[in-house]
Amino acid sequence: MKLRIVMVPLDGSTFAEAALPLATALARRAGATLRLVLVHGTATGAGDEAAAAQVALQDHEREYLRGTASRLDPGGALVSGVDLLEGAPGPSLAAAVGSLRADLVVMATHGRGAVGRAWLGSVADYLLRHLHTPILLVRPGEPGPVNAGTRLERILVPLDTSSTSEEILETVLALADPGATITLAHVVEPVLGTAEPTLPFPMPLDPKLLADLRELAQARLDRVAEALRARGVTVSARVLTGVGPAQMLLEEAGRGQYDLVAMTTHGQGGLRRLLLGSVTDKVVRGATGPVLVSRPGAML
Secondary structure, eight states: OOOOEEEEEEOSSTTGGGGHHHHHHHHHHHTOEEEEEEEOOOOOOOHHHHHHHHHHHHHHHHHHHHHHHHHHOTTSSSEEEEEEEOSOHHHHHHHHHHHHTOSEEEEESOOBOTTSOBOHHHHHHHHHHHOOSOEEEEOOOSOOOTTOOOOOOEEEEEOOSSSGGGGHHHHHHHHSOTTOEEEEEEEEOSBOSSOOTTOSSOOBOOHHHHHHHHHHHHHHHHHHHHHHHTTTOEEEEEEEESSOHHHHHHHHHHHHTOSEEEEESOOBOTTSOBOTTHHHHHHHHHOSSOEEEEOTTOOO
């Protein structure tokens, strides 16, 4: 798969710029270009003063985009362009992904704009639910150089029992560093996913059934792992057991010191429960590192 255009939404804040180091590293390694976009804010007031403030704000936003592009790419080869968008942030960015034919969106999970608006959290949520283009979410931390490199050498890929959850793997292979190690993981809960309404707590699984579910999950992960190894990928497979798939995955992500967690937004669990929908939301909100998310059908 070929990565050609990486779109990075910004809002004028250092929080939003947290996405730039990883986006820059990915684009340089893949020979892709960056497209920096910002949704124009709205100045308050009415009349001539408000109109003048709008023009001044637009000029400031354009200058910010051009200045950021210049810092990232003094030679002008990496950033293919900057775009100042109009309208509601979520729909405007979603439309820009299509018009620019972006292969990947890299963005911070939240930020605060120049006129005091906070929008990158709700905007990321909107894009996750409306785009089939993969989205790489970066949690803002301490500000650093916008051209700092970032590696993706250890990647955790949670899978459920559906084939759709495997679709993320092609995107992972397109973004991973050469020689990266991929760990496939599946969570088996030792309790029934739904309890009888009259019971005050979930019913524990019979130990034999639990062992069978673990064995089936391991066999499936091993089949996927073998297919990846045949392509020269270094991969391992792990079945995790515990209550709460999202919490189990977050604990594994922290324990394994992974550079990236990559998962689809939904899939079908072993007891016909949705595994990767609400679970993805919880992982995105709880992860301390980057999370790559794609809806089924998304492919670089």
